[in-house]
Amino acid sequence: MSLLDTLAEPVDFPTPACKHCEVNREQAFCSGLNRDQLIRLASIRHQLRFEAHASVFDEGDQADNVYALTSGAVKLYKLLSDGRRQIVGFLFPGDIFGLAIDDRYAYSAETLVSTTACRFPHRQLDNVRENIPVIERRVFNLALKDLVRAHEQMLLLGRKSAREKLATFLTSLSRRAVERGHAASPVALPMSRSDIADFLGLTIETVSRTLTQLKKTGIIALPDTGQVTIRNSAALAELAEGGQA
Amino acid sequence: MSLLDTLAEPVDFPTPACKHCEVNREQAFCSGLNRDQLIRLASIRHQLRFEAHASVFDEGDQADNVYALTSGAVKLYKLLSDGRRQIVGFLFPGDIFGLAIDDRYAYSAETLVSTTACRFPHRQLDNVRENIPVIERRVFNLALKDLVRAHEQMLLLGRKSAREKLATFLTSLSRRAVERGHAASPVALPMSRSDIADFLGLTIETVSRTLTQLKKTGIIALPDTGQVTIRNSAALAELAEGGQA
DNA sequence: CGGTAACTTGACTTAAATCAACAATAGTGG
DNA sequence: CCACTATTGTTGATTTAAGTCAAGTTACCG
Numbered sequence: 001m002s003l004l005d006t007l008a009e010p011v012d013f014p015t016p017a018c019k020h021c022e023v024n025r026e027q028a029f030c031s032g033l034n035r036d037q038l039i040r041l042a043s044i045r046h047q048l049r050f051e052a053h054a055s056v057f058d059e060g061d062q063a064d065n066v067y068a069l070t071s072g073a074v075k076l077y078k079l080l081s082d083g084r085r086q087i088v089g090f091l092f093p094g095d096i097f098g099l100a101i102d103d104r105y106a107y108s109a110e111t112l113v114s115t116t117a118c119r120f121p122h123r124q125l126d127n128v129r130e131n132i133p134v135i136e137r138r139v140f141n142l143a144l145k146d147l148v149r150a151h152e153q154m155l156l157l158g159r160k161s162a163r164e165k166l167a168t169f170l171t172s173l174s175r176r177a178v179e180r181g182h183a184a185s186p187v188a189l190p191m192s193r194s195d196i197a198d199f200l201g202l203t204i205e206t207v208s209r210t211l212t213q214l215k216k217t218g219i220i221a222l223p224d225t226g227q228v229t230i231r232n233s234a235a236l237a238e239l240a241e242g243g244q245a
Numbered sequence: 246m247s248l249l250d251t252l253a254e255p256v257d258f259p260t261p262a263c264k265h266c267e268v269n270r271e272q273a274f275c276s277g278l279n280r281d282q283l284i285r286l287a288s289i290r291h292q293l294r295f296e297a298h299a300s301v302f303d304e305g306d307q308a309d310n311v312y313a314l315t316s317g318a319v320k321l322y323k324l325l326s327d328g329r330r331q332i333v334g335f336l337f338p339g340d341i342f343g344l345a346i347d348d349r350y351a352y353s354a355e356t357l358v359s360t361t362a363c364r365f366p367h368r369q370l371d372n373v374r375e376n377i378p379v380i381e382r383r384v385f386n387l388a389l390k391d392l393v394r395a396h397e398q399m400l401l402l403g404r405k406s407a408r409e410k411l412a413t414f415l416t417s418l419s420r421r422a423v424e425r426g427h428a429a430s431p432v433a434l435p436m437s438r439s440d441i442a443d444f445l446g447l448t449i450e451t452v453s454r455t456l457t458q459l460k461k462t463g464i465i466a467l468p469d470t471g472q473v474t475i476r477n478s479a480a481l482a483e484l485a486e487g488g489q490a
Numbered sequence: 491c492g493g494t495a496a497c498t499t500g501a502c503t504t505a506a507a508t509c510a511a512c513a514a515t516a517g518t519g520g
Numbered sequence: 521c522c523a524c525t526a527t528t529g530t531t532g533a534t535t536t537a538a539g540t541c542a543a544g545t546t547a548c549c550g
Contacts, residue, residue: 078400080487086400099389106393130378137375140385143392144344148351150395155323155331157402158446162506193529201403206506208530225515225529242325407538438497451538453498470497470547491550498545508535515528520521 028094029068029118029138037132044124049116056109063100065119069093072115073190076107077198087199088153089146090191093180096142112190157201160242165200166210167239170220170228185230186223193225273339274313274363274383282377289369294361301354301362308345310364314338317360318435321352322443332444333398334391335436338425341387357435402446405487410445411455412484415465415473430475431468438470
């Protein structure tokens with residue numbers, strides 16, 4: 001689709017919040033902006049729909065676009081030459097991805113489930129950011145949140161046991177679900193065991209065993225592979241922080 | 246020292262580049278700005294000198310300041326309640342630290358050696374950033390570089406062997422030294438083995454053994470504990486990326 | 491020069507990986 | 521709707537990379 005097509009898309013004003021970022025109003029990319037600012041953003045955005053398990057872009061690709069996730073879920077990952085994989089983030093509605101330096105994406109992005117996102121051409125978004133400081137700051141704060149999360153993940157990867165890793169992972173997913181207006185439990189696991197393993201620096205066997213172990217101690221329940229019920233969130237949180245719960 | 250004292254400090258204009266960020270001109274916080282922009286920044290900065298092994302701030306402290314490192318080196322780390330530590334970054338001249346969300350630092354900062362830094366009160370820097378887009382973008386790009394580095398470190402922590410971790414670490418230190426105008430080899434190691442271990446998710450014994458092993462294969466030499474000579478940078482780089490060098 | 495802290499090396503242990511079935515789940519086509 | 525197959529997930533047996541425990545050794549500092 002060309003830029004002209006994008007501009008021709010219906011733009012639903014004067015709705016106060018961007019319809020396509022309706023989840024996570026507090027921190028979403030385009031929430032709380034005024035009419036003119038939304039029009040500027042809408043004029044350069046392109047709304048996209050992806051199938052489950054679809055590639056959005058690959059590490060090393062020309063970084064032409066920034067994406068704001070509006071529904072669904074995405075994983076970001078890096079590969080070593082022999083196929084070892086590290087997932088560097090799971091994204092949910094309200095998160096953005098695709099920011100890059102050196103004009104190349106530093107990770108690959110793939111959907112976990114059927115997903116919708118707004119796409120913003122990097123160059124045009126740069127221009128909007130330069131002219132609308134509140135948007136620049138919005139993008140900055142989202143990037144900073146990613147950085148804080150990355151630091152927490154480094155602590156997890158470098159210093160936590162398998163049990164602590166899983167406890168932290170489930171706690172974090174639950175907290176983020178609450179931020180998006182969902183219940184703290186049960187937590188949806190839209191990713192495979194293999195994805196969880198590659199996010200936590202473990203193998204699928206260890207992920208499976210550890211979840212079984214947490215189930216046996218009554219801290220969680222596993223109604224099905226795609227869902228976890230948190231039965232004792234205090235114990236889970238305690239475990240996540242290195243306590244001996 | 247009060248804000249008035251800061252303002253009373255001699256400001257060396259019309260020097261084109263901030264004297265205190267003279268290393269790493271390309272990416273440094275205050276390089277390449279015009280006279281008015283430098284004056285604005287200088288008016289809110291406070292120049293500091295720290296001893297070696299001095300605490301700059303602790304995780305959880307009120308995040309009142311942002312720091313731009315001008316000489317020396319700093320480590321950023323997070324702790325678990327039982328004392329396990331993860332170093333989330335080593336910083337060198339040209340790097341900034343102390344950016345935070347929620348008004349709390351997400352990590353502790355300590356000097357490795359005698360260090361000088363510019364300190365900017367968060368509130369006042371916010372104001373300058375709002376009014377001077379080029380400064381906002383400068384801070385943004387430095388934060389984004391940190392994020393890219395954090396992603397690389399997640400790949401290292403989650404998926405690389407001890408040997409690959411050390412190879413990556415030395416390669417990265419060497420590359421950054423070059424960026425600051427130093428030689429690619431020998432590489433200075435201003436941090437202890439314990440710091441290296443806590444950065445790479447290893448123990449000091451494994452760090453020591455692995456360095457000895459790399460020395461035995463002739464890839465590096467260890468003239469003393471604080472320095473590494475890279476004898477075969479191609480082999481080291483190959484190892485770092487998971488090759489079987 | 492003495493003493494402490496930092497680093498190295500060695501012996502042994504262990505948490506998680508690997509290898510190997512097996513079970514459950516989800517698609518697919520009859 | 522139900523077999524049939526492929527994929528994903530679980531569990532068990534064994535291995536291994538890195539951790540732990542324990543000396544030594546070197547370097548640094550008062």
